[in-house]
Amino acid sequence: MESNTGREKVVVAQDLTKVFDGLTAVKGISFTVERGERVGFLGPNGAGKTTTIRMLYGMSPPTTGSLSVLGLDVRDDIRDIKRRIGVVPQETNLDTDLSVRENLEVYANYFGIPKKPASERIHELLAFMQLEERADTMVDTLSGGMKRRLLLARALLNNPELLILDEPTTGLDPQARHLIWDRLKSLQEQNVTLILTTHYMDEASRLCDRIIIMDEGSIIAEGIPLDLIETHVSSEALEIRVAEGQREALQELLVPKSEYFETQQDTYVFFARAADELMQAVKDAGFEIEYALLRRSTLEDVFLKLTGRRLRD
Amino acid sequence: MKSLVKTARSISPAGVIRMWYRNWKIFRKVFWFAAAPNFLEPVIYLTALGIGLGLLVQDIEGLSYVQFLAPGLLGSTVMYASSFETTYSSFIRMKYEKTYDAVLATPLSIEDVIAGEILWGATRGYINALTFLGVIAIFGYVDSAAALLLIPLLFVFAALFAIIGMTYTALVSNINLFNYYFTLFITPLFLFSGIFFPISTLPAWAQKLALFTPLYHVVLVCRGLALGRLDQDVFTSIFITVAFTAVLFLVPITIMRNRLIK
Incomplete structure (x- = not known):
């Protein structure tokens, strides 16, 4: 065949x-x-x-x-x-x-x-x-x-x-x-x-x-x-945690600029083609950053997006 | 019925031999520390009961007790070795060692695997029985050329018990359930099939029941051929055991296929 x-x-x-x-x-x-x-x-x-x-x-x-x-x-x-x-x-x-x-x-x-x-x-x-x-x-x-x-x-x-x-x-x-x-x-x-x-x-x-x-x-x-x-998340990811009172503002700022985002307890993960631009925007806006990591998106991000975080057995 | 035909069609003789060969290879390797003691068991029974207890027992059917007992123990030797092999040993290979999964990823079919296991179980029983036959012949407890017929027949008897054991194995899910098999099936057969005393001493209903159990016929044939007492019953029992072995052969294979391939 x-x-x-x-x-x-x-x-x-x-x-x-x-x-x-x-x-x-x-x-x-x-x-x-x-x-x-x-x-x-x-x-x-x-x-x-x-x-x-x-x-x-x-x-x-x-x-x-x-x-x-x-x-x-x-x-x-x-x-x-x-x-x-x-x-x-x-x-x-x-x-x-x-x-x-x-x-x-x-x-x-x-x-x-x-x-x-x-x-x-x-x-x-x-x-x-x-x-x-x-x-x-x-x-x-x-x-x-x-x-x-x-x-x-x-x-x-x-x-x-x-x-x-x-x-x-x-x-x-x-x-x-x-x-x-x-x-x-x-x-x-x-x-x-x-x-x-x-x-x-x-x-x-x-x-x-x-x-x-x-x-x-x-x-x-x-x-x-x-x-x-590329299709399901985006090529890069920014993992970020900011001071407690600023979380909603962070979400308002970054969600429109990202293709997809997730929350993992108190940390957000924003996915975008150029995650460093998201990082710059956060810095420019003067957020109090507790933790931040710029990284490439992985298959694990795709997997968790598609299959969820619910335990299966 | 349709399923049995499917079973027969899916058996390849080469595959059966290859599965058998695996067990044979391992048997040879572990023989001295795993298998050798089995050979001694009937000899111990024969010595303790035949010679010890025999002193207290009067002749049975014109035979000394040890002459009566020796060919009977040939029947139980066949039964035990084959039964252990296709119950505990096969179950361990299937469930714990996952041997069947390994083999099923090769060109062998499930039918080849189970037929090979039965053939191997029969071989184990046969090896032990032939050895014991040799022992009792040397001691002079075999006194008929008719005993030569036992050489092929012991293999059939071994196969019969291997098949019955495999059928039980195909149906149970837990290794502890083999206790029931041995306590409620094998041990009563061992004690009430005419090995130690003629079943004519049992109540009429028990004698009738014995007619429907495999070891009764096996013992009858072993004793008849070893002593050259060839009456009608011996030939009837040969026919019954051979026929049942042939008819039942495909049954455990079919049940196993339905259990493992789904």
Whole structure:
């Protein structure tokens, strides 16, 4: 299948719905992912991200709508689809009685990769994920970061064309996260398509060419990170707190000059194309500034604007 | 029925073997500290009851107590090893180790995974039973060439208990519920299936009930073939156990699919 950009479509979802025991987890979403793209699904807990991802690899058959992966229908050809994709799960599900290398050997066997090519591929992947020295270590003695690296190595055994990652760096220290990000970037250079879910906005901005934000089972925004920021907030932000009696006056002054604003307890965040002009206006008007920060707007600002601050679970 | 047909169609022999191989690989690795004690259990029973208690018990059906007991314990050996494997062990893999989730992200189907688990559970029971059969043969408690028929049949018996265990596992949500399975199902079978005393000593209603339980038939076949007492009942019980194994095989796989793929 070719899209108007001329690139092959790796995933095509149309009016995809998933109902569990009368509860609609995914409400008629449509999206496409092209070959070599890196697409991030963002959304609060319960938004339907994980359900959507699970539908991609057959763990959850769609209730209605159509879903094709690599040109094959998930309802009819899931075994062929699974041969050509890799999945990094949210929860660690390694074989704890086996060593790092044995885990990979057993997994390669599920794909029917013969012994010799499997052992070559395992050698390559251990190097790629910096696990060579741990090859014969039992899995239950590995750190969280090493386990995640092993999960990623495992997902790459069959040279997948599409890699699906459910919260790939949740709970990892910064060093481990950076290593995973770095490896995922080099996979993109090999034209592997990535689909991931994450709660970390910095991860999404760094890794993804395109973001799909879901809430309550629907897609509520979609686009490249910078465009989403431009469209939904504005490129820059001024976080400011002034003396208590001056807050209303501040709001009167800045709201007309901003594209969007928010209050977080006693602090305001005003969004504008040039936030330094807002700052100048505040200074000129002689406000008593207790705290001020000029910064670039982030995906997190967009996310909070679109999905609100209400806790979800 | 339609769902069972779907199950049969979604099983790939290569996939089943690959799932089985995973368990086999781990079994070999942990054998000495995890699996080896299982082999000793029937030998301990045989020694304590056959030789110890046997001194106090008169001959049963023209057999010394230990001769009566030994082939009966073959039946319980098959039952216990297979039952543990597809209850506690499978449940831990499914619920705590998330092994099934890991495997389901590969070309294996849920049907391959559960069929492979059953095949593995059967293999565990079979390994233990064959070992025990060898032990009692060496001690001279097997005295018929008909016992050779046990070599394939013990595998069927092991599969039958693996299937029944997996069916229970597919239905329960909490690991503590396996206590009920063992206390209310497996233990009564162990005690009242004719292993330790002939069921003809039980009240008539209990004898009838025994006819509807799997271990009764398994023990009857084990004893009949080991001692070369080949009457009509032995062949009827062979037919019943083989037929039930074949008929029930797809049931736990189907229930598991409906549970895990949704």
